[in-house]
Amino acid sequence: MVLSNLTPTSTSHDRPAFDVFQGFALCAVLSSLETTGALDVLVRDGGWDGLAADGEELLATELLRYLTERGMLHRRDGRYELTPVAEAVRADIGYLVWLCGGYGVPLRSVGDLLTGALRYGGDTTRDGRGVAVGSAIVGARDLVPPARELLAGVRVDHAVDLGCGNARFLLSVCRAADAGGLGLDVNADACAEARREIDAAGVADRITVRCADAGALDGIPELARTDLVIAFFLLHEILADGRPALVGYLRNLAGRLPDGAHLLVAEVSPDPARPAGGHLFNPEFTLVHAMMRQRLMDESGWRETFAAGGFDLVRAVHPRMPGSLLMLARKGA
Ligand SMILES: C[S@@+](CC[C@H](N)C(=O)[O-])C[C@H]1O[C@@H](n2cnc3c(N)ncnc32)[C@H](O)[C@@H]1O
Numbered sequence: 001m002v003l004s005n006l007t008p009t010s011t012s013h014d015r016p017a018f019d020v021f022q023g024f025a026l027c028a029v030l031s032s033l034e035t036t037g038a039l040d041v042l043v044r045d046g047g048w049d050g051l052a053a054d055g056e057e058l059l060a061t062e063l064l065r066y067l068t069e070r071g072m073l074h075r076r077d078g079r080y081e082l083t084p085v086a087e088a089v090r091a092d093i094g095y096l097v098w099l100c101g102g103y104g105v106p107l108r109s110v111g112d113l114l115t116g117a118l119r120y121g122g123d124t125t126r127d128g129r130g131v132a133v134g135s136a137i138v139g140a141r142d143l144v145p146p147a148r149e150l151l152a153g154v155r156v157d158h159a160v161d162l163g164c165g166n167a168r169f170l171l172s173v174c175r176a177a178d179a180g181g182l183g184l185d186v187n188a189d190a191c192a193e194a195r196r197e198i199d200a201a202g203v204a205d206r207i208t209v210r211c212a213d214a215g216a217l218d219g220i221p222e223l224a225r226t227d228l229v230i231a232f233f234l235l236h237e238i239l240a241d242g243r244p245a246l247v248g249y250l251r252n253l254a255g256r257l258p259d260g261a262h263l264l265v266a267e268v269s270p271d272p273a274r275p276a277g278g279h280l281f282n283p284e285f286t287l288v289h290a291m292m293r294q295r296l297m298d299e300s301g302w303r304e305t306f307a308a309g310g311f312d313l314v315r316a317v318h319p320r321m322p323g324s325l326l327m328l329a330r331k332g333a
Helices: 017-036 038-045 057-069 084-091 093-107 110-115 128-142 144-151 168-177 188-201 221-225 235-239 243-256 282-291 299-308
Strands: 073-076 079-082 158-162 180-185 207-211 228-232 262-268 311-317 324-331
Touching: 017 038, 017 057, 017 084, 017 093, 017 128, 038 079, 057 073, 057 079, 079 084, 084 093, 093 110, 093 128, 093 282, 128 144, 128 168, 128 188, 144 168, 144 262, 144 311, 144 324, 158 168, 158 221, 168 180, 168 188, 168 207, 168 228, 180 188, 188 207, 221 243, 235 243, 235 262, 243 299, 262 282, 262 299, 299 311, 299 324
Parallel strands: 158 180, 158 228, 180 207, 228 262
Antiparallel strands: 073 079, 262 324, 311 324
């Protein structure tokens, strides 16, 4: 199963629980080391000299030993290096940060959510920073290049990103087009990440972040002068209230935008028949969203919903992100 193919210390096939056991531990450890920057330090310095807090030297030593035993590190000339398998895992680490960092806590309570002992959103919820950071890492590799291609030829003077996460995509679009922008996110941690990114890029004079519910469009007067709305993994949150709610939302959005404005949407489609490795990610993505009482829609459902909501679907492509759908729509005449 999962890791027995990867690690030199493969588990015996009659005890597959240990594959799951190892997968959980590696997912949690690697995503946390990535998020805190400790993995960067390890790659750069070949070790963690001076990184461990006082009293945590044992943890540092054991982490290095553990990662070596699990085939993620090897030691050469006194330095720790990522193995080829670890390099390959790291290339997709955004998925681990998204899952473990973002949804690790509520997923561990899924039984209580099932029986009603706990309620998602009240008793337990996702970690906004983990979701925002993980999504941005995933997006940088698997979504941004095709999204930029879809936007070629689309004029952008002002962009609004609904559910902007850490705003990396908004930043890249606005910088490429020399445009202004507004990012909205309901999560305070995601907004803090976004502000950090915008300040670091030195463009706070023309790109701002508002910590607000993107469902409340009357709180976004900037839409009247916006020629591109970005909604990456946001619309299924509106869909949680039913398709009529999403259609109403899109109609309201179209009504506030100037003629010819574009809408760029990324979603994950639940279609199990989809080729190109949808099974790599799709069941977990669909499950996590069911935990939040959110349904996903396939491509034809999106096409019909856009049309009912006042947008024409211009193009849909399937990016590298397994099971994902990138759609460019235009406000209908
Ligand atoms: C999966 S993340 C995607 C982040 C970013 N768009 C990206 O692609 O990297 C979804 C984001 O939408 C935000 N979000 C969810 N519901 C929202 C709402 N009603 N209003 C504003 N933001 C929302 C979440 O806090 C989260 O940061």
